[in-house]
Amino acid sequence: MSGTTRLGVNVDHVATLRQARGTKTPDPVAAAVAAELAGADMITVHLREDRRHIQDRDVRVLREVVSTRLNLEMAVTDEMLAIALQVQPDLVTLVPERREERTTEGGLDCTASDERIERVVRELKAAGIPTSLFIDADTQQVRAAQATGADMIELHTGDYALATSSKLQRRELARIRVAAANGRASGLQIAAGHGLDYRNVGEIARIGEIEELNIGHSIVGRAVLVGFDRAVREMIAAMRVGEAS
Numbered sequence: 001m002s003g004t005t006r007l008g009v010n011v012d013h014v015a016t017l018r019q020a021r022g023t024k025t026p027d028p029v030a031a032a033v034a035a036e037l038a039g040a041d042m043i044t045v046h047l048r049e050d051r052r053h054i055q056d057r058d059v060r061v062l063r064e065v066v067s068t069r070l071n072l073e074m075a076v077t078d079e080m081l082a083i084a085l086q087v088q089p090d091l092v093t094l095v096p097e098r099r100e101e102r103t104t105e106g107g108l109d110c111t112a113s114d115e116r117i118e119r120v121v122r123e124l125k126a127a128g129i130p131t132s133l134f135i136d137a138d139t140q141q142v143r144a145a146q147a148t149g150a151d152m153i154e155l156h157t158g159d160y161a162l163a164t165s166s167k168l169q170r171r172e173l174a175r176i177r178v179a180a181a182n183g184r185a186s187g188l189q190i191a192a193g194h195g196l197d198y199r200n201v202g203e204i205a206r207i208g209e210i211e212e213l214n215i216g217h218s219i220v221g222r223a224v225l226v227g228f229d230r231a232v233r234e235m236i237a238a239m240r241v242g243e244a245s
């Protein structure tokens, strides 16, 4: 599947910078447009319960402006479900959320017989919105995710990205490969993300079953130095190099 991995650009941290001053700039909507012009296949935002970066208005404006696909990351709550049903994103990614965390720290626990996940997946499906579940690369989680009726899983690449030795990194990569193969065999679409950067993205983009990557912090960080257009183009180039290797 060379050259086909799609890139979802997460623009949350453009909003983080704006919220630091409580002003109108920089605008995540402008960043989304720049990312699309540079070749992004999707724009991803996480509307957190504490609204620390993306605001409700951002999601509504993005829905009008985004011309690729809009992926709304959200916690499994009735408040977020109501927003998703109103905004109608192209994809909803359900994530666990803890207020004290700096970023999403682990995957959803789909094995905890939490009927809320199944219910939210069902209600979104009834409204024509496909759902992805952000889970750890674990066989039981993949099986449980499939049982919820979700369309897609996003495999958490945080442990791979943070691995402190090449041995640990290889082990995490192997877990991700197995989970991606299992997920695909059960009919799920496969995405991945968290902690991916210009150096470590290649090995993940090489995994044939993974169709889509969601990348935020490294792209926004690079964009501060070289601009959004170049930051997105460089990431796509790094993905293509990985796919071809």
Ligand code: PXP
Binding pocket: 010, 012, 046, 073, 093, 095, 103, 104, 134, 154, 192, 193, 194, 195, 196, 214, 215, 216, 217, 218
């Ligand atoms: N995927 C999910 C589900 C996330 O919660 C995040 C972080 O918001 C990302 C991908 C992007 O992670 P990063 O900012 O480390 O690239």
